[in-house]
Amino acid sequence: MAAGRIVLGIESSCDETGAGIVSEGRLLAHVVASSMDEHARFGGVVPEIAARAHLHSFTPVVRRALDQADLKLSDIDAVAVTTGPGLAGALQVGLAGAKTLARALDVPLYGVHHLAGHVAADTLEHGPLPDPCVVLIVSGGHTSLLLVRDLARDQIVHLGDTLDDAAGECFDKVARVFGLPYPGGPAIDRAARDGDPRAVAFPRPLTGPKDAPYAFSFSGLKTAAARWAEAHAGRALPVADGAASLQEAVADVLTRKALAACRDHGVTTLVVVGGVAANSRVRSLAEERCAAAGVRLRVPPMTLCTDNGAMIAAVGDLLVRAGAAPAPLDVSIDPSAPLEYAALQPGTAPAKAA
Ligand code: KG4
Numbered sequence: 001m002a003a004g005r006i007v008l009g010i011e012s013s014c015d016e017t018g019a020g021i022v023s024e025g026r027l028l029a030h031v032v033a034s035s036m037d038e039h040a041r042f043g044g045v046v047p048e049i050a051a052r053a054h055l056h057s058f059t060p061v062v063r064r065a066l067d068q069a070d071l072k073l074s075d076i077d078a079v080a081v082t083t084g085p086g087l088a089g090a091l092q093v094g095l096a097g098a099k100t101l102a103r104a105l106d107v108p109l110y111g112v113h114h115l116a117g118h119v120a121a122d123t124l125e126h127g128p129l130p131d132p133c134v135v136l137i138v139s140g141g142h143t144s145l146l147l148v149r150d151l152a153r154d155q156i157v158h159l160g161d162t163l164d165d166a167a168g169e170c171f172d173k174v175a176r177v178f179g180l181p182y183p184g185g186p187a188i189d190r191a192a193r194d195g196d197p198r199a200v201a202f203p204r205p206l207t208g209p210k211d212a213p214y215a216f217s218f219s220g221l222k223t224a225a226a227r228w229a230e231a232h233a234g235r236a237l238p239v240a241d242g243a244a245s246l247q248e249a250v251a252d253v254l255t256r257k258a259l260a261a262c263r264d265h266g267v268t269t270l271v272v273v274g275g276v277a278a279n280s281r282v283r284s285l286a287e288e289r290c291a292a293a294g295v296r297l298r299v300p301p302m303t304l305c306t307d308n309g310a311m312i313a314a315v316g317d318l319l320v321r322a323g324a325a326p327a328p329l330d331v332s333i334d335p336s337a338p339l340e341y342a343a344l345q346p347g348t349a350p351a352k353a354a
């Protein structure tokens with residue numbers, strides 16, 4: 001079998017330990033262990049608990065990925081690992097493990113930007129990304145509209161970012177106020193099924209004619225939802241209506257701006273990625289509006305939307321095929337790395353265009 005190079009991807013930036021294996025754009029293995037349950041009683045991710053859980057899960061998760069792909073460790077030709085952004089202690093565990101594997105196997109190591117991983121996740125299901133495409137990235141920590149060309153080679157252009165909270169953060173925080181379990185996004189999604197999305201007129205932040213067209217703000221929406229909940233003090237909170245209305249407001253703003261970006265830039269493909277891309281209303285409204293605008297919508301399957309190692313392997317595979325320089329073995333983590341290039345280590349990004 002004249003196989004292409006086989007890339008192992010490792011993800012450990014938050015509460016998911018992921019290992020994935022990709023070769024020439026093909027997904028060979030995808031294994032995730034989550035420490036979510038251990039954080040639930042604290043209502044959010046506890047960094048020390050996450051780091052310890054990564055330590056426990058790293059080897060079993062890599063082993064399961066190899067088993068799934070029916071490969072041996074010695075079959076791995078390159079290792080890609082999330083080096084940022086994320087929780088420092090959590091990233092350290094993944095990077096230390098990835099370095100150890102790369103050194104032991106004597107194969108190149110690639111440091112990958114976590115958000116580029118979310119973007120690349122979609123290629124595992126729908127093939128190479130068209131150049132250019134607009135990417136809406138919506139996760140627990142980030143909300144951005146990007147113009148993406150060649151993910152492995154070109155600088156990623158930020159059309160707009162959130163000025164305050166991320167969309168996922170808004171869901172997580174409001175869920176807490178509504179008395180829903182952690183993580184809040186999926187809980188809001190479930191609760192919203194029985195609610196009326198028109199029940200509460202939540203604001204649509206930054207959608208006025210004078211507002212920045214692609215910038216987001218979710219902290220005012222979070223406050224509006226908290227006020228609405230407070231106004232019910234002593235009475236039963238109609239959680240389903242609140243959840244459905246909040247979800248509608250978030251989905252409306254996200255998809256409205258994403259389609260404006262496509263229209264303004266003459267782009268015919270929209271890719272929606274990140275944990276919040278798993279939201280049922282974000283998906284259905286994006287479908288509706290893309291169909292109306294003649295824009296092709298690509299959303300990765302649910303299991304590739306949330307954090308995983310396959311998406312990091314997908315970036316590694318693109319970097320390998322683009323001939324990118326690997327990371328030095330002393331590459332370090334960058335917990336607050338801005339998204340500029342898919343590869344995070346210095347030396348692989350071409351000089352910024354003038
Ligand atoms: O991308 P991700 O797994 O991790 C980060 O990199 O942040 O995204 C996690 C975020 C959380 O805020 C979670 O509540 C949200 O994605 N999320 C959802 C859904 N599933 C996950 N938000 C809304 N609806 C969902 N179904």
Ligand code: ZN
Pocket residue numbers: 114118139140274275306307
């Ligand atoms: Zn993520």
